[in-house]
Amino acid sequence: MTNNFKKLIALQYALHGVLFFIIIFFNLPAHSAQLIDKVPIELKNNWQTCLHFESQQAICNAKQLPEKNRHLPENVTHQTYTKEFIPNSNLKGIPLGIWLPNIDDVDKIYINKELIGKTGQFSPTFESGFRLKRLYLIPNELIHFNQFNQIEIHTFSSRNLPGIQTSAPIIGNYLTQQSALQGQNYSYLIVASILLLLTIFPVFYFIVVKGNQETVYFMLFLFAFSLVSIARSHTPIDLGLDLSSAFKMESFMLVFGMLSISLFLFSFFDLELRRIYTAGLYFLGISGLILIVWPYAIYLRELAEINYFLLLTITFFVNGSALIIAIHKQRKYALTISITCIGGWILLLYDAIMQANGLFEMDLIIRPRMMPLASAIVGVVFTLTLTHKYWHFFKGSTYDHLTGTLLRPAFFQRLSEEMDRCRRSDDSLMIAVVEIQQAKKISMNYGYSIGNHLLTTVSQSLTKVLRPYDLICRFSDEQFCIAATINNRQDAEQCIQRIYEELINIEQPINSEVELYVDARIGSVIYNEEQHLSVSHIIQDANYALSKAKSQSRQSYLLIQNFTMPV
Template sequence: MFKNIVLWTILLFSQFLLAEESPKSVLPLHLEQGWKFCPVQNYQPNVDVDVLDCQPITLPAGWESVYPGYDGYALIYTQFTLPKSVEKEPLGIYISKIRDADKTYINNQLIGETGEFPPEFDKAVLYSRLYAIPKETLKFGQENTIHFWIYNDARPGGLTQSVPVIDTHHQLLDNFYTNNYRALAFILVLAIFGLLHFVYYLFNRLSSENLYYSLFLFVWSVYLYTYSDLAIASDLPMSLLFRTNVALFFAIFSLLPLFIFKFFQQPLPLFLKLLIGLSAALIPICFLLPEDRLLYYPLEVIEVLTLPALIPIYWLLIKVVKAKMAYARLMTLVLVLYTTLGSVDIFLDFVQSEALNRVFLYGPWALLVLSFVLTLIVAHKNLVYYRDATWDRLTATLRFNEFSDRLEQELLRADRANKPMVIIMIDLDNFKYINDHYGHMQGDKVLQLVSQSLRGQLRHFDLLGRYGGDEFCVAATLEHEQEIKGFVNRLHKNINQQTFKKKGQIEHIEATFGATIRKANETISAKSLIEKADTLLIKAKASDKGTVMW
């Protein structure tokens, strides 16, 4: 018994020791302790740090936390130890953004660099770093020193978002790609929404809100691309990407109010016109300024003006909600969400708060919601436009133009079936009397009653349209002329049997028909058939009201 206890104790202890030495127990290694910041006059990779004026610094933080107002070169370093248990693992180091350009050394060996130091300064402020660590640079079981040589020309410099992390290279790659896949997903979804709204605009050139919103989404897509690590693979100069990023911010600032005011068909206030003009004018200036750091001045001006720019936008939203305009409440909800989160992004960029650091923007999340909602709204508006252009709302019958277009197709179908077709023009007798004596609302009810009566006698593929006023038109393909005559007489009789009660009196509805038969494969257009039936209707109204004239 005692022997078994001893054996189990040894076994458990050995597993504990193995667990202590496993790579999973020591990785990832977050380099949080022992950091020092050293301002230097120029880049000196072999400098002895003991001769530098170095001060302790707690990361993540801009180096202004220990040296206020400092711009230029700096060396940030610390020491770390890796156990021999990870010696066989391919390792790497990840840093979530360094401001601005860097050269990273471990044990005095360069393992990676992003951007360029002066005189050919290439500003790499927007991007993360992922460097593989060659095995020969590391001392396992001993102290290693990591040096970040950094050049920053404006705003907080250094490692401002997170501490460096050492982990297996494949794990860091997985995390790196996951972040970039998310950015790519945002970019693609926004671009697809943008393309969809541009197509809407092409089909309806009067809907300029669709044009502005499609441009807004396209600009956002490119903005996210320049902001994400995906842009590094483009091999474009990072300073150019930075300038493009700022220019796109100005474009986003300009397009949003244009879209909102166009959506609600309201004129832009003068104040917003001036702000949009200023922001648009700054776009080319982004590429003309001699130094990258100068871009922060116009950028901060626009960031400061964001709040006053929101005032007329929110005032508009209050007005349209009070006026109960179509889609006002829903649009207001998502626009407030977007402008709030977008303002948070702008605020965090303006104050450069170390306590509120984040890896990704908040605005795109609300932008996805806005895009989804707006796409549904536009789809609904297009459905309403189509329905109004196709159907008469009062009687639920085809509008005359749609009736004519469909009649052309129905003629072809009748020819293929080798069957005759009848076209009927219908006019309600004494309809003016009904409107004058019982009111137009009662007249509308009579029109609805007649259309329901006609639909009840027609097949689903027969055509029923409203010619205008109190006139209707019908087209139907039947087997032969005798069946057609019975069909027309049945429609006529059915309408004449309709009554309504008003002011204690029962009134009868009567109608006059003009009907013409088109034989199979007869050469005559839809327009000519309608004109022929209409001529017969006019003759019947003049000489024999309340009958069917052939």
């Protein structure tokens, strides 16, 4: 009797279980329920999607998520996604959460008709949550285990696109997903920190190298893209900031950063910023300011998309022209910076298409971290390039950053050492002051970039004629001073003649119709240890020889050996 009773009880439980599963499976088509017995699990199938309108009945269809990229009717007020699921009781000990990797633009999510979270604001007080990843905790008290539960997602897109179009919602362990989300958020903050730390280098270079504008532009680029990285993180929403204002700041800083990098390229390669380039950059700056003051948040994303492609077009021509000219003129670092800029521009293009995928109806995976990471790589490469350019200052030497020649204090120190060496040996020393007659006029008439390029060419010609251990100094705006070891007077005269002939053969093209030639005057003196008691004595004699060479019409260079006048 007892055994029969136990069998009846076991049969009763088995019948209950079978009945439970029959009810579930026979009701699946009607309720679109999905059994969840493990996490994470993707909720792809059996969604009921509805388009809601202001003055007509909602249109609903059964769909699989994610939806295809397509434009919705203009009068859609919002979209809803509804699905039923049955969580197994073995999930009771796990904190469940719903993970929405990409929503376009704002959302609210309900579990069993109870709101569990939202990002952004629906109209009329619209705030875009575009590109922000969503993770919402599902409170245990709202979940009916081993029963039907309903999830309902409300979305609205300012670009009239489906709310869920790149990946389906996922139910998983909330703590695990939160850790992954925090890791992604930290990556934005790490990039921003790297960019801000890199600003130390251009600030230092600006202090050390007087009148150096390229470091200011580079510093502004780093600062701007650090703010872009912060704006793309969850920091604005964690701080309770207005999301539309954060999006405005991000878009404006993107424009500001690209303007800065354009000015950096022209300054770094010492190129003339022509009027057509200036007009393009001004136009781009105005478009960025319009974004900041734009009052209608609902149209902000569309305006930002237009502005993004305007930015890409203008920087393509302006920056591309600067890089082509730099390569053509064989400017140092031109190839390295060109490759870096091309790679960065391509990633910007991908970011723009990714942001404006509604324009092209492309199903691109949203990767908002790509552009901040690219800006960090560009920042590191440019910082290393600047460091290599100014490495002399780290070593304590003082060189002219334009021509690479010694500045006056370092030259005087080295010249004094050379004079001491000549006193102890049989070597002779020649000092010459070289003046480029029209350097200032060229800078005033044709622009400082042309004048600076002329001075750079002159320093290269002097380096070519002289030996590696001879000294070259940027003496003033249009003067160079050299100190060369010689054997006798004839050797000195030949050296001066070679320098003069090398300089007058320099051709300075201005445009297709104008080409300038160097008009140089050289005054030189041979060191005499009895008469030249100090550096100032021998420099004065060289200047005296220069003045004599400038006053005579027969010869453009002069070498004197006798003492002229005391200091």
